[in-house]
Amino acid sequence: MNNNVIKNQKGAIAIITLMVIGVFALAVMTTMSVLATSELKMSSSEQASEKTFYAAEAGINEAFYRLITNPVSDNFSIDIDGINVQVSFINNGFERIIQSHATDPSGKVRILEIFATTNTFASDLDFAVLSGPYLEMENNTEVYGEVYSNGNIYGSTGGVPKGKIYGNVKAAGTLAEKIVVLPYDLYYSNGDFFKHLDGNLHAHEIQKSDISGNAYSQIIDQYTLDNLDGVWDNTKPDPLPKPFPITDSHIADWTTEITDNVNDAISSGTGQLLTSNQTIASNTTWGTTKVEGDLTISNGFQLIITDYLWLTGILKLEENSSLVLYKNILVNSDIMVDQNTDIHLDASVGENDGLVIANGTITVLNGSNIYSLGDSKSSLMMLTTNNSLDSDYPAILAANQSTGVIYYAKDGKVVVDQTGDLKGTLAHTIHLKNNAIVRYEPDLQTFTIPPSEEEPIFTINDSWKEL
Secondary structure, eight states: OHHHHHHHHHHHHHHHHHHHHHHHHHHHHHHHHHHHHHHHHHHHHHHHHHHHHHHHHHHHHHHHHHHHHOSSOOOEEEEETTEEEEEEEEEEEEEEEEEEEEEOTTOOEEEEEEEEEEEEEEEEOOOSEEEEEEEEEOTTOEEESOEEESSEEEOOSSSSOOEEEESOEEESSSOEESEEEEOEEEEOTTSOEEEEEOOOEEOSEEESOEESSOEEOSEEOHHHHHTBSSOEEOOSOOOOOOOOSSOHHHHHHHHHHHHHHHHHHHHHTSSEEEOSOEEEOSOEEESSEEESSOEEEOTTOEEEESSOEEESSOEEEOTTOEEEESSOEEESSOEEEOTTOEEEEOGGGTTOOEEEEESSOEEEOTTOEEEEOSOTTOOEEEEEOOOOBOSSSBSEEEOTTOBSOEEEEEEEEEEEOTTOEESEEEEEEEEEOTTOEEEOOGGGSEEEEOOSSSSOOEEEOSOOEEO
């Protein structure tokens, strides 16, 4: 009997041992299965991430190709094996910042960025008004589009706000006072919707303003709170100063390009050098020309410039005269535009923009039209390096009904007189007088100046990185 008990105990021990071994083996197998599954998932995840990375790379390559054929390309999207790739170009003068965002169906994202350089200038002009330390809007002035001031904004000289901004407003200085801010929908010239502006105002301090959207500031007065349709938020940091998109270096490059091309044409015999003051008293066409002196276009006559013009003296357009431009021009002194005159870019410029560069003051009197006959993306900019901040003799004076132009005076003051109507203005200080209007057009959001060479030049900088 004892032997049977001993045998039964040994059998039980053997069974228990087998069970323990079986459970352990099962645990090992389960663990190995879990690890294998995990490794498989990790491998699949890595493969998906790698596939998304290659899709982002393909977006960069496509962007390179587009820049070679068009140095100012539009943003685009492509689909690569079910992966959506969004590619954007940020224009920064002669530099392009390219970003490629690739997103697979599971939501995995890879973002690549690289810098490139072209010989075509392009800069994003996103604002109807961009000012330095001071922007003043008198009674019944209107701005349609976004406004950015690196200083203060004053809406009127009276006790209640009269100047109206249809769009969003930011003041990087200390104060936004006596303005009315309203929502606005921006549309391209062909009628397509661009974007909605909520009518928000963001500044360090806001006083005596009527705001349809939200107010973002550290300080706000009771009048504004009583006339605020949205909410007041004091948690956002103050706006930072925004650099001007066209720098002294860009202006120097354009100036050199004009003078070099004119000198080369004169040396080769294809351009003309006029060494005295010139008066246009009949309809006239010039090619590449340098005038060492003043140039006056007489009442009722037209001058067509089919290539570069370099003028060392004053440019004066008398009443009812006309100036037609095919390329940029340089005036070393003042520009004086009389009543009911016409300055425009020829239709041959296509979607490119044009420049009239002055080193003196620019004065545009009543009823003058300055515009481009190119397509809807084209515009003409009147730019001066003059630094006058005198309200009576500003760097640029745009008088009544001067239309269809962008004024640029990075170091000086722009005064838009009564009923002046223009596309945009960027200046150190800006004064919009009674009834002046600025209407931003989204077609002009990229300002483009082509090179003098026939073919665009494109190089890739050593700046590749993953974000």
